[in-house]
Amino acid sequence: MSKSDPITISVDAMGGDHGPAVVLAGVAITQQRHPDARFVLFGESDAVLPVLDRHPALKAVSTFHHCDVSIRMDDKPSQALRQGRYRSSMWRAIEAVKTGEAHVAVSAGNTGALMAMAKFCLRTMANIERPAIAAIWPTLRGESIVLDVGATIGADAQQLIDFSMMGGAMARALFRLERPTVGLLNIGVEEVKGQDEIREAGRLLKETEMPGIEYHGFVEGNDLGKGTVDVVVTEGFTGNIALKTAEGTARQIAGYLKAAMTRTWMAKLGYLLAKSAFDRLRDKMDPNKVNGGVFLGLNGIVIKSHGSADAEGVAAAMDLAYAMASDGLLAKIEADLQTFHHRVSDEAAPEPAAPTILPGAAQ
Known part of the structure; x- marks a missing residue:
């Protein structure tokens, strides 16, 4: 084709x-x-x-x-x-x-x-051991990409880096960004916090300058809704819980609003006067509007x-x-992964040893 x-x-x-x-x-x-x-x-x-x-x-x-x-x-x-x-x-x-x-x-x-x-x-x-499911996440700034939201449970540093590369390629394709920002979901933004694999992935992403993404650092749970970064990376267990929690919270708030707006005739009148604003809020909170998880x-x-x-x-x-x-999402992912692995290999390669000059040899 x-x-x-x-x-x-x-x-x-x-x-x-x-x-x-x-x-x-x-x-x-x-x-x-x-x-x-x-x-x-x-x-x-x-x-x-x-x-x-x-x-x-x-x-x-x-x-x-x-x-x-x-x-x-x-x-x-x-x-x-x-x-x-x-x-x-x-x-x-x-x-x-x-x-x-x-x-x-x-x-x-x-x-x-x-x-x-x-x-x-x-x-x-x-070079990909595990795939990931990437979801589009509505934020105060627009939309972000979050992965993995359920394909795998647990991830080592290399897998988190792979997720970062794949998520960045998806953000470039979907959001038309030259260098989307990428953050690793953690329990704090300080570099000393979090599990070893998260801190190791952060170190490697920070040290390996990539043309396709801009590594932001660690982000916390409240950054998901803020839209602090374009791509949030985590492992599937945490990501799936975050996704289901966000969807449940959206429905909970919608239920609260509906109950509040129908409690009295004054509330009903207020709802009618602000109906367009409530309609926009409902659309923003509707999971159907951002439906679709991408297997990467x-x-x-x-x-x-x-x-x-x-x-x-x-x-x-x-x-x-x-x-x-x-x-061309696949081509972008393949190019980013290849670039990253080449750069890591080049940086890990030892410096060539200086030639040994034997005593008495011509110089």
């Missing part, structure tokens, strides 16, 4: 809590936003084709492949990989990226199964949509897939 080809997105139409009806409605929204895009749809024909008939514009730019197996949201990754390899809509959507039929794959299905299949099918990039570190791009996402949420994930494929 050449760079001049239209962006093609492969879609697991059976993924998510709501199935093809919501998934295809979201794909149809993206098709309207990006008329040049093409789609390869995978799923059970009895479930997908009747829904696809209701979206004629999408149908005209799509290819459909019937699949016998659909991965359930409660399937264990090992079970899904064993039973769904080669035959499921999830596997075949990923495989379309490997074969070059599509530039990027999107699924709202089981996260563990999707990661297991993506790693098995696409394999990790050279694989030989191909895979996007994970929230399983509970509505059509607009699915469209947000599809739009992200389009942007990542259009901006």
